[in-house]
Amino acid sequence: MGKDVYDASPAARAVFDAADDALAPTLGTRISTLCFEGPEDELRRTEIQQPAILTTSVALLRALEEAVGPLGAAFVGGHSLGEYSALVAAGALDFEDAVRTVNLRGRLMQEAVADGKGAMAAVMGLAPESVAEACAAAAEASGFVVTPANYNSPQQTVIAGETAGVEAACEKAKELGAKKTVGLPVSAPFHCALMEPAAQKLAPELGRLVFQEANPPVVTNVEASPNADASRIPGLLEEQVTAPVRFSDMIATMKTEGVDAFLEVGPGRVLSGLIARIERRARRANFSSLAELNEVREFLQGTAS
Numbered sequence: 619m620g621k622d623v624y625d626a627s628p629a630a631r632a633v634f635d636a637a638d639d640a641l642a643p644t645l646g647t648r649i650s651t652l653c654f655e656g657p658e659d660e661l662r663r664t665e666i667q668q669p670a671i672l673t674t675s676v677a678l679l680r681a682l683e684e685a686v687g688p689l690g691a692a693f694v695g696g697h698s699l700g701e702y703s704a705l706v707a708a709g710a711l712d713f714e715d716a717v718r719t720v721n722l723r724g725r726l727m728q729e730a731v732a733d734g735k736g737a738m739a740a741v742m743g744l745a746p747e748s749v750a751e752a753c754a755a756a757a758e759a760s761g762f763v764v765t766p767a768n769y770n771s772p773q774q775t776v777i778a779g780e781t782a783g784v785e786a787a788c789e790k791a792k793e794l795g796a797k798k799t800v801g802l803p804v805s806a807p808f809h810c811a812l813m814e815p816a817a818q819k820l821a822p823e824l825g826r827l828v829f830q831e832a833n834p835p836v837v838t839n840v841e842a843s844p845n846a847d848a849s850r851i852p853g854l855l856e857e858q859v860t861a862p863v864r865f866s867d868m869i870a871t872m873k874t875e876g877v878d879a880f881l882e883v884g885p886g887r888v889l890s891g892l893i894a895r896i897e898r899r900a901r902r903a904n905f906s907s908l909a910e911l912n913e914v915r916e917f918l919q920g921t922a923s
Contacts, residue, residue: 619661619885620674621654622908627681633713637673639722640714647674664805665724668699669717675703675884676713682883682905686915689881690922693844693872694764695837697889698809698863700767701855707883708832710851722823726816727806727859736807737784738767740776743797744864749775749787752794756786767809769861771895778807788919809862817859824852842867846877865889869896869897879921881905881914 634650641649645666652661653670661670673715683689696704702720705711741749755765762783762853768776777787784807788799807813830850835844840857842864869880869892878902882890887904895911903917904910 619653619670620650620677623681624650624654625854626908627677627684629680629684630677633677633680634673635851636714637669637717640717641669644718644721662805663724664728665721667920668720668724671699671885672703672706672717672720675700676706676716678885678905678907679703679707679883681908682911682914685911686918689918690836691881692877693834693837693875694832695868695872696839697838697865698858700884701836701839702708703834703884705829705832705851708834708836710721710830710832710836710848711827719820719823721829723816723820723859726819727808730814730816731806731812734900735780736778736810736812737781737845738776738778738802738807739784739788740770740774740800740802741788741791741796743799744775744791744795745772746775748794749791749796752779752785752790752796753779753787756783756790760786762786763811764861765810770863771865771866771892773895774892776802779812780807809858809860811860813860817856820859821852821856824855827852837868837871838870839863839865842871844871852880865892866896869893869900869910873897873900879917881917883910 624634638648638650649669655663664760694707695702702716706713706716750766759765762780764779764783765891766775767778805822829848831848832846837844838854840861862878880893883903885906890904893900903914905914
């Protein structure tokens, strides 16, 4: 993950080197080595996965800027962890502070719920309002925590909570017409009330960070609206730990603001796939490896014309 840009781009290499230096006291190993060589089971640990994805995303961004110049985005945004990448891209948060914070964030989220107590599931083919209804009914009937966690698209909502509550909500969702429900292989139930201990422990660390005005504004997970105010960022990041990610609303907000083209920068292309389901006419491109550079260059030229 990220090895091609590390080898080819001085700017990307500087990002990986900075992450190695920032995390060495905590990890006792190089995050770049884990990204490039694994092992995969180590990379899947939340406290490793979060800084690894952030580092690779920012390295790809710097490599792209090195190749094509400033991107000229009107807004930036990310999905959960990706909001930290967006803040770095907007100049609102130093990369080294971001990578240390997401390492801590991952560890705190992992520790918040005992193994086996929590779960997440994707509900397909049911309107978000009906998914929320299913969660509320299951929570009331069972007494277990379960709520929407990620509003990914009009036809896909991820739910999170205690395992029995998630199972009950999935059954209720099927009764309401969901096409299917799929349990997710996650290490903890993110973006629900069970993450409150993590949010409380993360808050003081966020309060110690220095944030700058975001330029361009960041469309936030919590409010699905643009924010440039540095003073509001710590509170929004704290609330994000327990609040649902309103990704579908974020894309709708940007469309309302006149955005018709979206560039996903980072490993994978999950968000582009979601955008295709939210705004079918929106132009989309990915930059997840150097092999996509020419395609992305053409895409950016098209957005400027």
